[in-house]
Amino acid sequence: MTSSFWVRFLGNPRVLLGIIWLALVVIGALAAPLIAPLDPFAISGKPFVRPMDGFLFGTDSLGRSVWSGLVHGARTTLLIAIIATLAAVAFGGMLGALSGFYGGRIDNLLMRITEFFQTIPSFIFAILLVAVLSPSATSVVVAIATVSWPPIARIVRAEVMSLRSREFIQAAVTLGERDFVILFRQILPNALSPLIVTGSLLVATAILTESALSFLGLGAPNFMSWGFMIGAGRSFLRDAWWLVAIPGIAILLTVLSINLVGEGLNDALNPRLRTP
Amino acid sequence: MRLVRRLVVVAGLGLTAISLAGLPALAQKRGGTLVQITQPEPPTLGSYVSTANPVGQVASKIYDGLLEYDFDLKPLPSLAESWTVAEDGKTVTFKLRAGVKFHDGKPFTSADVQYTFMDVLKKVHPRGINTFAEVTAVETPDPQTAIFRLNRPAPYMMAALSGYESPILPKHVFSQGDIRTHQNANSPVGTGPFKFVEWRRGEFVRLDRNADYWKPGLPYLDRIVVRFIGDTGTRAAALEKGEAHIAGFGAVPYNDVKKLEKLPNIQIVTKGYEMLSPVVELMFNTKKAPFDNAKVRQAISYAIDRKFVIDNIWFGFGKPTNGPISSNFAPTGLYSADVTNYNVPDGVERANKLLDEAGFPRKADGIRFEITHDITPYGEEWRRFGEYTQQALAKIGIKANLRYEDVATWLKRIYTDYDYDVSSNHLFNLADPVLGVHRAFHSRFIRPGTVFVNGVRWSTPQTDELMDRATIEPDAKKRAALYAEVQKIVVDQAPLAWTHEISFATVLDKRYRDVIVSPLGLFSSFDRAWRE
Numbered sequence: 059m060t061s062s063f064w065v066r067f068l069g070n071p072r073v074l075l076g077i078i079w080l081a082l083v084v085i086g087a088l089a090a091p092l093i094a095p096l097d098p099f100a101i102s103g104k105p106f107v108r109p110m111d112g113f114l115f116g117t118d119s120l121g122r123s124v125w126s127g128l129v130h131g132a133r134t135t136l137l138i139a140i141i142a143t144l145a146a147v148a149f150g151g152m153l154g155a156l157s158g159f160y161g162g163r164i165d166n167l168l169m170r171i172t173e174f175f176q177t178i179p180s181f182i183f184a185i186l187l188v189a190v191l192s193p194s195a196t197s198v199v200v201a202i203a204t205v206s207w208p209p210i211a212r213i214v215r216a217e218v219m220s221l222r223s224r225e226f227i228q229a230a231v232t233l234g235e236r237d238f239v240i241l242f243r244q245i246l247p248n249a250l251s252p253l254i255v256t257g258s259l260l261v262a263t264a265i266l267t268e269s270a271l272s273f274l275g276l277g278a279p280n281f282m283s284w285g286f287m288i289g290a291g292r293s294f295l296r297d298a299w300w301l302v303a304i305p306g307i308a309i310l311l312t313v314l315s316i317n318l319v320g321e322g323l324n325d326a327l328n329p330r331l332r333t334p
Numbered sequence: 335m336r337l338v339r340r341l342v343v344v345a346g347l348g349l350t351a352i353s354l355a356g357l358p359a360l361a362q363k364r365g366g367t368l369v370q371i372t373q374p375e376p377p378t379l380g381s382y383v384s385t386a387n388p389v390g391q392v393a394s395k396i397y398d399g400l401l402e403y404d405f406d407l408k409p410l411p412s413l414a415e416s417w418t419v420a421e422d423g424k425t426v427t428f429k430l431r432a433g434v435k436f437h438d439g440k441p442f443t444s445a446d447v448q449y450t451f452m453d454v455l456k457k458v459h460p461r462g463i464n465t466f467a468e469v470t471a472v473e474t475p476d477p478q479t480a481i482f483r484l485n486r487p488a489p490y491m492m493a494a495l496s497g498y499e500s501p502i503l504p505k506h507v508f509s510q511g512d513i514r515t516h517q518n519a520n521s522p523v524g525t526g527p528f529k530f531v532e533w534r535r536g537e538f539v540r541l542d543r544n545a546d547y548w549k550p551g552l553p554y555l556d557r558i559v560v561r562f563i564g565d566t567g568t569r570a571a572a573l574e575k576g577e578a579h580i581a582g583f584g585a586v587p588y589n590d591v592k593k594l595e596k597l598p599n600i601q602i603v604t605k606g607y608e609m610l611s612p613v614v615e616l617m618f619n620t621k622k623a624p625f626d627n628a629k630v631r632q633a634i635s636y637a638i639d640r641k642f643v644i645d646n647i648w649f650g651f652g653k654p655t656n657g658p659i660s661s662n663f664a665p666t667g668l669y670s671a672d673v674t675n676y677n678v679p680d681g682v683e684r685a686n687k688l689l690d691e692a693g694f695p696r697k698a699d700g701i702r703f704e705i706t707h708d709i710t711p712y713g714e715e716w717r718r719f720g721e722y723t724q725q726a727l728a729k730i731g732i733k734a735n736l737r738y739e740d741v742a743t744w745l746k747r748i749y750t751d752y753d754y755d756v757s758s759n760h761l762f763n764l765a766d767p768v769l770g771v772h773r774a775f776h777s778r779f780i781r782p783g784t785v786f787v788n789g790v791r792w793s794t795p796q797t798d799e800l801m802d803r804a805t806i807e808p809d810a811k812k813r814a815a816l817y818a819e820v821q822k823i824v825v826d827q828a829p830l831a832w833t834h835e836i837s838f839a840t841v842l843d844k845r846y847r848d849v850i851v852s853p854l855g856l857f858s859s860f861d862r863a864w865r866e
Contacts, residue, residue, distance in 0.1 A: 099721060099724065099725060100725060100728075101642075101722070101725050105646050119589075119646060119647075119718065120646055120647070120718060120721065120722060121646070189740055192737070192738075192739045192743065193738050193739075275717065275738065279709065279720075279736040279737065279738040280735055280736050290714070290717075290718070293566075293587050293589055293590070293714060294589060296593070297589070297593075
């Protein structure tokens with residue numbers, strides 16, 4: 059990553075906006091116990107207190123602070139999304155690399171497995187997994203990772219296949235380098251940029267999936283999350299708009315920011331878009 | 335031509351004015367269609383094999399029972415004109431109404447009664463198997479007499495003879511073929527005020543007026559259409575606009591009920607659930623430490639702020655309680671308020687004291703012990719109740735982790751594997767404690783695999799005996815005394831913590847009158863309902 063990358067990346071105003079919002083969310087999530095000392099599940103006031111009336115963002119139907127929920131929810135939502143994405147990238151990347159590097163029968167087998175997972179509608183599959191595993195933080199991570207890895211495998215496979223036939227790889231083969239050394243030292247570093255872009259966008263999808271699962275009541279029951287807040291508040295939409303609007307806006311801005319940053323990364327890393 | 339038309343209109347208006355002025359304000363009128371919202375769509379219309387709530391809401395219009403009931407749960411004549419219970423309680427003779435016809439035109443006789451009880455309800459009805467266990471024979475000396483012979487007295491049986499609980503079936507239709515899978519389950523033939531016409535799956539069931547109904551002049555309505563609307567918001571909107579006229583049993587969420595109540599065209603009725611009487615309870619796994627200790631169970635019962643739960647989770651539709659028998663049984667004398675009162679302002683202090691005494695002091699982190707609380711997977715209010723319970727337990731130093739599973743897994747965990755610490759549920763009291771209450775803590779109901787029974791696995795020989803005596807005690811006063819003692823013991827021992835009675839709310843269009851006229855509410859026949 060040269061300095062020209064950073065100039066192109068940070069010089070993009072949309073990327074900057076995205077990074078600022080994401081930084082706020084990450085700081086909020088890290089500092090949750092300091093800036094929102096109330097337990098997000100604790101009944102700490104009267105129910106349905108309006109925003110700015112003693113509570114920054116009001117309270118929900120049981121009198122739980124929405125501000126606490128938002129900040130602690132950011133923790134859950136981000137943590138689950140990031141872990142699930144890392145798992146999906148690791149697994150999908152590994153499968154794609156093996157598939158693209160060895161080709162032939164291995165490729166055939168691994169890609170049929172990938173297709174099998176790709177043909178199942180991903181959200182329905184995630185619901186099924188969580189229902190079968192019974193809702194908990196682990197099962198939500200497993201479900202999101204399970205439905206997210208196939209595109210990663212596809213992308214990595216395509217990259218590896220194209221790099222596999224380049225001269226420098228041929229040279230490494232001729233020099234007698236072992237397979238995994240070639241794969242990890244030579245090929246993967248060169249396939250990294252599409253992986254980073256897809257991975258960052260995958261975090262956004264994971265946040266949406268986690269929120270949707272929690273909305274349906276299939277989230278981790280002992281962790282506050284944004285989707286859960288919307289799910290619990292939706293029956294009061296007409297009387298207490300803030301229960302749905304505040305976590306809803308948080309999801310919207312976060313997902314949008316990740317997309318902006320992801321696109322910025324893509325623009326900055328793509329050599330074809332480089333201005334001379 | 336135009337002049338003539340105008341004259342006709344004027345004359346018509348005049349006539350309307352005269353008829354409005356000439357009639358008393360509340361005279362019942364013939365005609366009109368009632369649109370009832372039932373949620374979810376019933377799986378079958380065979381109310382003799384399924385006690386699922388939506389089934390009863392539809393089938394009760396088609397089938398009559400031997401008896402009806404008033405709001406004090408006293409029996410009234412229906413297909414049985416009169417009845418006598420023998421001194422020893424072991425013979426009950428019903429005089430049946432003459433001239434009653436089924437919807438297919440065939441007459442109703444004592445043979446139908448015999449068939450219904452001996453061949454259907456005793457064998458395949460989920461509750462009938464228990465309710466009519468003592469019935470050994472139904473004798474039919476003549477077409478208008480049915481004599482029930484009982485092994486032992488069964489006073490509770492007289493409370494279970496409504497068209498909802500024990501629908502009278504035509505023998506000539508249902509006796510052919512297997513009753514469990516009978517083709518007429520979904521094209522029912524009864525004696526009730528409305529005839530089955532059509533069931534369009536996913537949309538509606540249409541029931542039309544039975545012109546040959548045995549009650550002279552009834553029913554008033556021409557038609558009942560039972561609609562199935564999957565979306566909560568759409569259900570509330572249909573009621574708000576007057577496209578649908580009645581919905582109950584939580585088909586409309588409580589906070590929406592509150593909103594609809596303010597509209598001029600809608601009224602909220604909480605009567606009509608007196609023969610169901612759901613009581614919410616926390617269940618303790620009494621065979622597992624620390625819940626084998628009564629003090630721990632009592633402490634938790636003290637820790638629940640009933641008013642908070644009713645006001646904020648059930649939006650005011652409830653009544654605080656301490657014991658298993660609903661206060662709806664007060665008119666019959668079976669309800670007793672002479673029990674330990676856990677609903678006290680200093681509940682948290684008492685709970686903390688009890689836990690200290692029980693040998694569970696707070697550790698350095700303020701926690702006495704850690705448990706798992708299984709949330710009842712019945713929807714939003716149960717989820718909130720679970721989250722509230724977690725907070726209430728935190729106040730007395732018990733750390734509760736929540737677990738949420740689908741209904742089938744949860745039922746298996748609680749009633750088959752007994753692999754839980756604390757959970758919550760609500761059991762219907764039904765028409766009599768023998769039918770709805772014994773199952774929660776009688777040793778006979780510790781049955782792995784059977785749901786909604788004694789999942790806490792608690793019983794004592796003393797309470798078992800009291801309940802067994804109450805089961806066969808024909809004298810109402812003595813029976814009440816036995817139940818008073820049972821309530822005192824179980825509330826003190828707290829194998830379950832009973833927190834509140836749920837009041838269901840029926841949303842009703844004000845143009846419809848005399849709809850909820852019995853303790854069975856939406857499970858009654860609507861024969862007297864009429865439209866203004």
